[in-house]
Amino acid sequence: MQTHKPRITLKDIAQNVGVHPSTVSRVLNPDTRKMVTKRIADRVIHASEQLGYRPNTFAQSLRTNRSYTVGVMVPDLTNPAFGPIIKGIDNVLEQSGYSVIVANTDNVLEKEKRSVDKFHERQVDGLIIATARRLDDVVITCLEEGTPFVLVVRSTIEKGVNSVVSDEIVGGQMIVSHLAQLGHKKIAYVAGPQFLSTGFERYQGYLQGLKNAGLELDEDLVAIGDAFTEAEGRQAASTINANKKPFTAIVAANDLMALGCYDELITKGLKCPDDVSVVGYDDMPFTRHFNPPLTTVHTPLLDVGMQAARILLERIWKPEQPAHALKLQPHLIVRGSTGIPSSFSETGTKATN
Amino acid sequence: MQTHKPRITLKDIAQNVGVHPSTVSRVLNPDTRKMVTKRIADRVIHASEQLGYRPNTFAQSLRTNRSYTVGVMVPDLTNPAFGPIIKGIDNVLEQSGYSVIVANTDNVLEKEKRSVDKFHERQVDGLIIATARRLDDVVITCLEEGTPFVLVVRSTIEKGVNSVVSDEIVGGQMIVSHLAQLGHKKIAYVAGPQFLSTGFERYQGYLQGLKNAGLELDEDLVAIGDAFTEAEGRQAASTINANKKPFTAIVAANDLMALGCYDELITKGLKCPDDVSVVGYDDMPFTRHFNPPLTTVHTPLLDVGMQAARILLERIWKPEQPAHALKLQPHLIVRGSTGIPSSFSETGTKATN
């Protein structure tokens, strides 16, 4: 019996009640309900739920040009950091009757363009973008098209775009400060891609942090990964190791890369934190269960999603409002992966105090 | 200048080329292109990309009743197991021009119903459901409505529904078998919700596994959690502990609950695997980084998503086909959380061999 039951339309209800479809429409639309007599309205409502009426969103959207739909573009769904963000987004949007369409771009530009095209085709009312590069054509296009959108996690160099990000520079500084306080002098850095704001600004924070602590930058202790992945993190840590300069701590541009560092340390027979401290960034789920539990910078991912959704709704509602760039304060979480440097007697550290 | 550029329609192209809109439509639709002269078709195509035509999906869907959209319903986006699944789904669907709408239900029935309603309203062409209970009204409704859908991860007791799941019973057996081989006799079980197929069948697998190994079930070594969460896992482990019966291993219904067990062991001062072995289920991302690395049953989550998407497409394409219940073979991954039981001298183990 998989005969699709025929869809109930406004006309059906109208016929049932004995009024014109437009009247039914007015009743069912909250904004216009007051236009029609209570008596009739009640009968219409009754009939509508009696018959199990479901509005046809296509017809609605076709007529009104609003889809009650927003697009969410993320670089990698397997990165557990994005689950909470999407959940936050979905939470607030679904309460306002919006549905979220997700697209996974695997960090490839081509896919991003396709997705954003698709989104336009589907006439999404707004976009939430977690894939932005510091210089990003896609973002610029969106800006020109006038589509409301908000960036999350990653921002661009453009001013005047809506965004919800963590204050990466401060976060980077906090990490170095923490390590310096523990007594670390030689702090290596496994950087993320510099064309992403996260990669770039966290690195800037590291540099600033060194300066604040009165430490010198040693370029041999820095390696840049091409992606925010375990593999790249490990690779970067490996190149730093190959430079044969001593170091007692290594800060990674995000938690995934930190995990890569863990791996590299293990293969080199180094213990964390006894031989070298490691710190990550993001505080993605379950970092506290890692071995050792990862010291990292917490970003309230769920909040990022929720705030982004709220800002987006505001912009959809009144598009002419000035942009809202929300910068959340990061928060260092000290766990077991950082400790007092093993020995101050390492070669290369001349000045101790 | 955020003046939305006016949408190009079929009529615009028609005017530009000097033909009727319907002709343009036929040209732009692959199925009907052959109906029109090549010469005209070329001019239409040229004009179409010249003007930057984007079809209006609402109008299309309104006319054809196909939305090229599928709904995906998951219980908890912060559970890292679902990221890969959704990614798999998105990967294959977007290649066929479908977009995926996600909904997070937080395991609450009310939200599930709302979501599925929403999906119907939006006329999704199909559904992928990861929230099914063993007895599930929502699923039954979908069945009656005739909406193509496929269950993932969790199945129902109904026969004849499309699904992609892991063979939970076999998985459960593999775990016990592994532990028995190591010499464990007293194996505790932290069960998941029994109204979910995963919770139920994994437990059945455990029971069967005990039988296979010639071990007795001790009900004091079993506790059932109300949800697949760390907190519930810990709680369950705690009640088992409170029973004061000795055990050397504890198998949890999924990785999250296993993490809860880790916590409980730590607070009780027990070492894993030295004092008690722990095993999980799912092999969600990063389990190998846990402390200790978690022995678990691997389910190819990405594949689950991709297969589900493929099956769904088939059903959308030819709905009358018989249901396809795909059962993926699980795969035990032995890591550091399981080992030889600490001592055979524990009270209560009389028979050794």
Add this chain to the structure above:
DNA sequence: ACAACTTGTGCAAACGTTTGCAGCCCTTTG
């Protein structure tokens, strides 16, 4: 050369809403 096809294109209806306008009736007011 005429019928019978085939091929290509235009016409118009339909999908289910929303919404400006017109008109009705009923109330208010001078």
Add this chain to the structure above:
DNA sequence: CAAAGGGCTGCAAACGTTTGCACAAGTTGT
């Protein structure tokens, strides 16, 4: 009591497609 006004409701057009049908022109067969 007539005119004016206000509240409700119906009418019809419009949103941008798709598609069955009709029809014109060209092709084939006897």
